[in-house]
Every structure is written in structure tokens, then in C-alpha cells.
Amino acid sequence: MPHQQTAGPTRRQIFEARQRRKSLVIASASTITVVVALIVLVPLAPGWSKVQQSFFNGAVLAKSFPKLLDAFMINVMIFAWSAPAIAVLGLLIALARDAKSPALFPLRIFGAAFTDIFRGVPVILTVYLIGFGIPGLGLPRPWNSPYIWGSLALVLTYSAYVAEIFRSGIDSVHKSQRAAALSLGLSERQVMQDVVLPQAVRNVVPAQMNMLIALQKDVSLLSFIGPVEIFRQAGVFKSLMANFTPYVGAAIIFLIVTIPATRYADYLMARQMRERS
Amino acid sequence: MAKIELRGVVKRFGENTVCDGIDLDVSEGEMVCLIGSSxxxxxxxxxxxxxLEPIEDGAIFLDGQDISVPGLDPQAVRARIGMVFQSFNLFPHKSALENALLAPRRVRGQSRADILPEVEALFARFGLADRMHNYPDQLSGGQQQRVAIVRALAMRPEVMLFDEITSALDPQLVGEVLDVLLTLKSEGITMVMATHEMGFAREAADKVCFLKDGRIIEEGPAAKLFDHPQHAETQAFLARALK
Structure with missing residues (x-):
């Protein structure tokens, strides 16, 4: 029997449409069940009214929110000057660790020691040690500022991680690219600069995005050595108003920034996976 | 004096001897095909x-100069010898044109404006004028391989090395790449190519060398080697390859 092109959807399309409708119904039903359960059950808990009063207090939120936003600008500022410094230092450390010339051997050792030390110590400890230790040397203003030394602690720690990501990016460039570039007469340095590094950096953009998101949150660790950024400001409100809602407000402000950034990083990751497959 | 002379070249990877004392002369303007199993x-x-690989023993001469002296700066030598690879190895982050401009600018220090007309002419000559601004992943395999040839030619090499450059191509794209080689041959550039294209080797090569286990078993003019192979191993290989 000759094949006939029928008008309308094929058997397969009808089947798939039915499957899709079925999944949609199941997903909706289960979501509604969970949400309703939460709305109904949580307020039934004996301490709910107290929790609501101290964590989700509308009046407190409205009162503290503008000040929290102001304080968040300090986080943004510290982030804004730390991130470029981390990118540059991280790249330099990555290159130092892969240096081949014997004259640069000390640099290799230094690079390895640097990443081992700063990846091995909790960020908060580095912030404490550098943030309190260096101003303790009795430096004159403005060199005793916790902003400077706190930022330096973040830069050192994050550079160690970022350097390792750059190195993995450099390794991800196939060695045939090196061979092709060398065969044209390029020097090792030119091969790195013109051929390997541009590809390596592009390969690790999504991974580095995640580091930026983590950095944005870790800026709050500087509150422990002085700067009144958003976490510290929320703490001040908590003491003044005897209420935890300002912390929830701070969390909301973080999420407003980090959720789009996280979504974007995931999107970049997914796109890269597609390109490689 | 030959353009390239190999004398007793030995190359090992660990215990594995890959080139086991190879002697070969390539004259100026000659096209030499290397055949043999993978x-x-x-x-x-x-x-x-x-x-790209240091040799363990023997010597390699280019215009009579020993280029295999340990410690010799390889850059100047590589700038005179172009190489094209089986898997193209174009730089994916650069357009076809930028691929070809990179080495003349970086290695020879020429300005973009100086080199541009010459490189554009190369693209035009190999039918790639309208593909120049594309990125490698926007090109077919045959086009990519022709770009790779243009990239090597942009350095005005005295010798071209071709490493199984049609092996990664769909059969219908092999012809367009081999045509480029015929053009180059007619211009008298010295070429050494490793190939599995027996028909092409027979038609185009001045000299064919049959390699087995890192040695040249037999070499000679293409017609002679293909029609009257002297060694049993050559005969066996050709019988399989030409089947």
C-alpha cells in the first residue's frame, strides 16, 4: 500500500500531546496539594504566631528596608572593586602555575603555595587574620581601614579558586590547537596569548559566574571586622526592634540580585553543554 | 643539495620506536607522498x-642547515615550513581571515594593512572569497581544510607538510582539497604529504615512499612503485589498499 500523507497530526503527535496534558495535570495537582498543605498546616504549628511576629513582621520590614538597601550599596561597592582585582590576580596565578621557563620556577612554587593556602583556610579566618592583623601593625589613616584589608582577604581567597578555574580552562583547550599555532612559527607566549587563553577564558565564563555569585554573598563576612554592610545593618535593626524580620529583608535583597545572576549562569552553562555536544 | 634531507632519523615515544632510522631526500619543488598503514x-x-617532536637520533637538514640540533630555536624553522593537519585545527575563536592573518602579523611583524591584500588574494584563489569572514564552525569540512591551507600559505612557506589532510573529510569533499594541492604543485612548492589517497598519490606525486614500522621499505617514482613494487610488503600493502 502506498504511503499516504494524511492531513492533521500524526499518531505520534497525538500521543505526545496526550502525554503532555497528562504530565501537566499531575504536576499541577501535586503542586497545589503541597502549597495548600503548607498554607494550612504551618499556621497550625503551636509557635506560628510568635514566628510570624518576629520573622515576618510587615511593619518592621517596611521600616528597615530602605536603610537595608542603603547598606547593601556598601556590599555592591566592595564587590565592584574586588571582582576585577580577583579576575586579574586569578589569571596571573594561573599563568604563573603553568610557567615553563626555569627562571620562573619561583613563580610556580609561589602560585602553588598561594592556591593551597587560600583554598585551605576558611574565608572568615582569612578575613579575621588579615582584617585585624594588618591594621594592628599601627598603620596611619587611611591604611588601617577594614575596607582595604577585608577586601584584600576576599581578593586573596577568591583569586585562589578563580586561578584553578582558569587553569582547568587552559587544560580544556585541545593540544592540537597548540601544535597548529606552533607550526605557524608562533612563540610559546604568543600561542598562550592569541590561541589558548581566549578559548580557555570563554570556556570558563559560566564557572566564573558562579564564583561572582558566591563572592557577592561572602562580602557580608566583612561585617565581622567593621564595615556596616547589609548583614551588620540588619543586626543593628534586630537589636533596636527586638525582631528578626530585618534579616529576612536582607535575604530578600540578596535574592533579588543573586537569583537572576544564578539563572543567567545556569543558562550559560546549558548553552555551553549544547555547543559541546 | 636537496631541500630537505633526513639522515637516520629515529623517534621514540618511551619504549615505542616510531621512526626507526629514516633517510629521505626531498628536492626543491618535489612532491613526496608517504604511504603506509596507520x-x-x-x-x-x-x-x-x-x-613539533624532537628526534632521538639522526639529523634533519633544511637547505643544508641542520635544523635538528638540540637547543636550536624552532620558531624560525617552523615559519619556513607550513603544516596542515588531519583535523584542520583552525582557531575556533577567530574568523577564517583572522586565522590566516595571525602568524604573518605576530611572527613576521607585518601590519594588517600590509598583509591583507595578499591573504585576501589567497582566499579568492581557493574559492573562499565569500567565506573569509565566517568562523570555522560555519564552514564545511572541505572549506575548513582549504582555510587551513591558506593559513599555512600566508606565511609564504618554502615547504608544505600535509598530514592526511583528507582523512577527516566526507568523500564528496576530498576532491576540492586535492585540487588545491595540484594547484600548489603546479607552482613548484616543495611538498611532503602523508596520505591514504592512493589514486592521488599515483597521479600527483613525484616520489612515493612506503613506510612500515617506522622504516621506509621502498621508495621510487609513483608509477614505478605502484605498478612494479619490489618488496613483498609493499605488494601486500598495495594489494589491500587498492582493492
């Missing part, structure tokens, strides 16, 4: 000539 040492030999 693993016979053809590709490695080409990589040794281009100093």
Missing part, C-alpha cells in the same frame, strides 16, 4: 620535520 610513522615523521 601507525607506520608517517605523521610522526612530518611532525619531526616541523620540529
Amino acid at each position: 601507525g607506520a610513522g608517517k605523521s610522526t615523521l612530518l611532525r619531526c620535520i616541523n620540529l
Whole structure:
């Protein structure tokens, strides 16, 4: 029997449409069940009214929110000057660790020691040690500022991680690219600069995005050595108003920034996976 | 004096001897084809000539100068010898044109404006004028390989090495790449190619070398080697390859 092109959807399309409708119904039903359960059950808990009063207090939120936003600008500022410094230092450390010339051997050792030390110590400890230790040397203003030394602690720690990501990016460039570039007469340095590094950096953009998101949150660790950024400001409100809602407000402000950034990083990751497959 | 002379070239990877004392002369303007099974040492030999692999023993001469002296700066040698690879190895982050401009600018220090007309002419000559601004992943395999040839030619090499450059191509794209080689041959550029294209080797090569286990078993003019192979191993290989 000759094949006939029928008008309308094929058997397969009808089947798939039915499957899709079925999944949609199941997903909706289960979501509604969970949400309703939460709305109904949580307020039934004996301490709910107290929790609501101290964590989700509308009046407190409205009162503290503008000040929290102001304080968040300090986080943004510290982030804004730390991130470029981390990118540059991280790249330099990555290159130092892969240096081949014997004259640069000390640099290799230094690079390895640097990443081992700063990846091995909790960020908060580095912030404490550098943030309190260096101003303790009795430096004159403005060199005793916790902003400077706190930022330096973040830069050192994050550079160690970022350097390792750059190195993995450099390794991800196939060695045939090196061979092709060398065969044209390029020097090792030119091969790195013109051929390997541009590809390596592009390969690790999504991974580095995640580091930026983590950095944005870790800026709050500087509150422990002085700067009144958003976490510290929320703490001040908590003491003044005897209420935890300002912390929830701070969390909301973080999420407003980090959720789009996280979504974007995931999107970049997914796109890269597609390109490689 | 030959353009390239190999004398007793030995290359080992650990315990594995890949080139086992190879002697070969390539005259100016000659086209030499290396044939043999995979693993016979053809590709490695080409990589040794281009100093991508250091050799364990023997010597390689370019215009009578020993280029295999340990410690010799390989850059100047590589700038005179172009190489094209089986898997193209174009730089994916650069357009076809930028791929070809990179080495003349970086290695020879020419300005973009100086080199541009010459490189554009190369693209035009190999039918790539309208593809110049594309990125490698926007090109077919045959186009990519022709870009790779243009990229090597942009350095005005005295010798071109071709490492199985049609092996990764769909059969219908092989012809367009081999045509480029015929053009180059007619211009008298010295060429050494490793190939599985027996028909092409027979038609185009001045000299054919059959390699097995890192040695040249037999060499001679294409017609003679293909029609009257002297060694049993050559005969066996050709019987399989030409089937």
C-alpha cells in the first residue's frame, strides 16, 4: 500500500500531546496539594504566631528596608572593586602555575603555595587574620581601614579558586590547537596569548559566574571586622526592634540580585553543554 | 643539495620506536607522498620535520642547515615550513581571515594593512572569497581544510607538510582539497604529504615512499612503485589498499 500523507497530526503527535496534558495535570495537582498543605498546616504549628511576629513582621520590614538597601550599596561597592582585582590576580596565578621557563620556577612554587593556602583556610579566618592583623601593625589613616584589608582577604581567597578555574580552562583547550599555532612559527607566549587563553577564558565564563555569585554573598563576612554592610545593618535593626524580620529583608535583597545572576549562569552553562555536544 | 634531507632519523615515544632510522631526500619543488598503514610513522615523521617532536637520533637538514640540533630555536624553522593537519585545527575563536592573518602579523611583524591584500588574494584563489569572514564552525569540512591551507600559505612557506589532510573529510569533499594541492604543485612548492589517497598519490606525486614500522621499505617514482613494487610488503600493502 502506498504511503499516504494524511492531513492533521500524526499518531505520534497525538500521543505526545496526550502525554503532555497528562504530565501537566499531575504536576499541577501535586503542586497545589503541597502549597495548600503548607498554607494550612504551618499556621497550625503551636509557635506560628510568635514566628510570624518576629520573622515576618510587615511593619518592621517596611521600616528597615530602605536603610537595608542603603547598606547593601556598601556590599555592591566592595564587590565592584574586588571582582576585577580577583579576575586579574586569578589569571596571573594561573599563568604563573603553568610557567615553563626555569627562571620562573619561583613563580610556580609561589602560585602553588598561594592556591593551597587560600583554598585551605576558611574565608572568615582569612578575613579575621588579615582584617585585624594588618591594621594592628599601627598603620596611619587611611591604611588601617577594614575596607582595604577585608577586601584584600576576599581578593586573596577568591583569586585562589578563580586561578584553578582558569587553569582547568587552559587544560580544556585541545593540544592540537597548540601544535597548529606552533607550526605557524608562533612563540610559546604568543600561542598562550592569541590561541589558548581566549578559548580557555570563554570556556570558563559560566564557572566564573558562579564564583561572582558566591563572592557577592561572602562580602557580608566583612561585617565581622567593621564595615556596616547589609548583614551588620540588619543586626543593628534586630537589636533596636527586638525582631528578626530585618534579616529576612536582607535575604530578600540578596535574592533579588543573586537569583537572576544564578539563572543567567545556569543558562550559560546549558548553552555551553549544547555547543559541546 | 636537496631541500630537505633526513639522515637516520629515529623517534621514540618511551619504549615505542616510531621512526626507526629514516633517510629521505626531498628536492626543491618535489612532491613526496608517504604511504603506509596507520601507525607506520608517517605523521610522526612530518611532525619531526616541523620540529613539533624532537628526534632521538639522526639529523634533519633544511637547505643544508641542520635544523635538528638540540637547543636550536624552532620558531624560525617552523615559519619556513607550513603544516596542515588531519583535523584542520583552525582557531575556533577567530574568523577564517583572522586565522590566516595571525602568524604573518605576530611572527613576521607585518601590519594588517600590509598583509591583507595578499591573504585576501589567497582566499579568492581557493574559492573562499565569500567565506573569509565566517568562523570555522560555519564552514564545511572541505572549506575548513582549504582555510587551513591558506593559513599555512600566508606565511609564504618554502615547504608544505600535509598530514592526511583528507582523512577527516566526507568523500564528496576530498576532491576540492586535492585540487588545491595540484594547484600548489603546479607552482613548484616543495611538498611532503602523508596520505591514504592512493589514486592521488599515483597521479600527483613525484616520489612515493612506503613506510612500515617506522622504516621506509621502498621508495621510487609513483608509477614505478605502484605498478612494479619490489618488496613483498609493499605488494601486500598495495594489494589491500587498492582493492
